[in-house]
Amino acid sequence: xxxxxxxxxxxxxxxxxxxxxxxxxxxxxxxxxxxxxxxxxxxxxxxxxxxxxxxxxxxxxxxxxxxxxxxxxxxxxxxxxxxxxxxxxxxxxxxxxxxxxxxxxxxxxxxxxxxxxxxxxxxxxxxxxxxxxxxxxxxxxxxxxxxxxxxxxxxxxxxxxxxxxxxxxxxxxxxxxxxxxxxxxxxxxxxxxxxxxxxxxxxxxxxxxxxxxxxxxxxxxxxxxxxxxxxxxxxxxxxxxxxxxxxxx
Ligand code: PEP
Numbered sequence: 001x002x003x004x005x006x007x008x009x010x011x012x013x014x015x016x017x018x019x020x021x022x023x024x025x026x027x028x029x030x031x032x033x034x035x036x037x038x039x040x041x042x043x044x045x046x047x048x049x050x051x052x053x054x055x056x057x058x059x060x061x062x063x064x065x066x067x068x069x070x071x072x073x074x075x076x077x078x079x080x081x082x083x084x085x086x087x088x089x090x091x092x093x094x095x096x097x098x099x100x101x102x103x104x105x106x107x108x109x110x111x112x113x114x115x116x117x118x119x120x121x122x123x124x125x126x127x128x129x130x131x132x133x134x135x136x137x138x139x140x141x142x143x144x145x146x147x148x149x150x151x152x153x154x155x156x157x158x159x160x161x162x163x164x165x166x167x168x169x170x171x172x173x174x175x176x177x178x179x180x181x182x183x184x185x186x187x188x189x190x191x192x193x194x195x196x197x198x199x200x201x202x203x204x205x206x207x208x209x210x211x212x213x214x215x216x217x218x219x220x221x222x223x224x225x226x227x228x229x230x231x232x233x234x235x236x237x238x239x240x241x242x243x244x245x246x247x248x249x
Contacts, residue, residue: 029242061089170210
């Protein structure tokens, strides 16, 4: 039985004041639900969020990390540093990082590996562009992105990890993948892992991300292989986000 998980990716949004308000409303809205709820604020708000969620059930994550343990990497933040703030999760390979900051499959694999060493659960993002989907290359692209990490950490590295299928054409566009489209790719991902270890494949949670809203969440979560969501825009709206979390169970 996979416990659903909904993660909020706040991206580069928020202020000290707005975050306090948002967290207060989310905490009240998700009280008593069975799913896990993770918030991923910008680094500068980690201490504030850690304090605000201290007595609740919400969990803390980050949107990115540097794979190096420390040293001359100006502007970067390591896994050990975020772990000190009670961080349990780290998003790796988000498409915005891949496209704006040139993160290759190899860099993403190194970040994934670094998370495991620091006991952080990586949330590995994979997904195709619209052009790749139109060319019927979705499966090939997603499998390549996943294989790069499998080659670096082996199937055992996925025992403590999550995967987020995030079609790039659905991120921030308001156009979500249909439940059937999401399920099809999630099935491919689980199948690829299953070929290496069926137990790991069965227990890993595969999230869907890309314009998830309260209005489409229940249908997405109703799919056999959709185990939750990674939510961008809608996670900045407490009512919308808590409705999504409640749909997950
Ligand atoms: C994301 O950036 O991970 C994301 C899913 O964004 P949105 O929900 O806004 O499409």
